[in-house]
Amino acid sequence: MKVIGFCGLPGSGKSTAIESIKDLGIVITMGDVIRNEAKNRNIEPTDQNLGEIAKKLREDEGDDIIAKKCVNLIQSKEENVIFIDGIRSWYEVKVFKSYWKFPLIAIKTKKKLRYKRISERFRPDDPKNRTKIKGRDEREIEFGLKKVIKKYDIRIYENKFDKIYKIIQENSKKSTIIRCRTASYGLCPRL
Numbered sequence: 001m002k003v004i005g006f007c008g009l010p011g012s013g014k015s016t017a018i019e020s021i022k023d024l025g026i027v028i029t030m031g032d033v034i035r036n037e038a039k040n041r042n043i044e045p046t047d048q049n050l051g052e053i054a055k056k057l058r059e060d061e062g063d064d065i066i067a068k069k070c071v072n073l074i075q076s077k078e079e080n081v082i083f084i085d086g087i088r089s090w091y092e093v094k095v096f097k098s099y100w101k102f103p104l105i106a107i108k109t110k111k112k113l114r115y116k117r118i119s120e121r122f123r124p125d126d127p128k129n130r131t132k133i134k135g136r137d138e139r140e141i142e143f144g145l146k147k148v149i150k151k152y153d154i155r156i157y158e159n160k161f162d163k164i165y166k167i168i169q170e171n172s173k174k175s176t177i178i179r180c181r182t183a184s185y186g187l188c189p190r191l
Contacts, residue, residue: 001080003100004168007087007148008107010126010136011114017107017156018083021165025081030088033069035125047125047132051139054088058143067092071099081168089144090151105164106152 002025006014018027034054038045043053057065066088074082087093087104096102109117115133118126127133156164 001074001082001100003074003082003084003096003102005084005087005093005096005102005104006107007104007145007152008109009114009140009145009149010133011117012107012109013117013156014085014107017105017164018085021083021168024165024168025083026077026079027083027085028070028073030066030070030084030086030092033066045125047127047136050125051136054143055139063089063091063144064095067095071095074099087145087148088140090147091144093148093151103153104148104151105154105156106149107156108149109157 004025006018008014015029031050034050034057035045037053037057038049041053043049054066062068070084074084084096087096093102093104115130118133119128127136
């Protein structure tokens with residue numbers, strides 16, 4: 001089994017990147033763990049409520065709790081390739097790396113484009129103005145997202161998703177996924 005992580009600030013394009021490759025594996029969204037917690041507690045899934053649930057879970061059960069809940073989900077799956085959408089902290093990365101090789105793909109996008117994307121999508125938990133979007137960014141940075149983004153194996157800029165399909169398709173057939181780093185636009189030649 002290969003488990004591949006995606007990280008980036010809200011609106012960076014993580015879900016769009018994964019959408020372009022989802023037929024190669026299944027997607028587990030870390031944010032869905034929080035949304036399920038809200039549902040189980042009969043709490044409306046607003047940005048503020050989900051943020052409070054995420055903080056409370058981490059305070060009560062440790063900074064790696066959401067990743068541990070994802071590991072349980074992953075282990076119940078039979079698929080060969082699983083994409084994790086929404087890594088927020090290095091604690092979470094360490095949990096996944098303790099089970100799998102876990103290459104990490106960071107999606108980088110300019111703030112203006114991220115804000116535009118968030119304001120145009122219609123998720124009920126999305127902030128509705130720049131101040132609230134900035135607050136969400138700050139909350140996720142507090143969880144440790146900046147450190148995760150800096151320790152990427154592969155970095156993708158904005159809408160450079162066209163090569164990701166071929167790279168993951170080629171490498172998902174191999175027994176191991178090759179790790180690499182690049183500072184250039186686009187992707188490493190191999191994942």
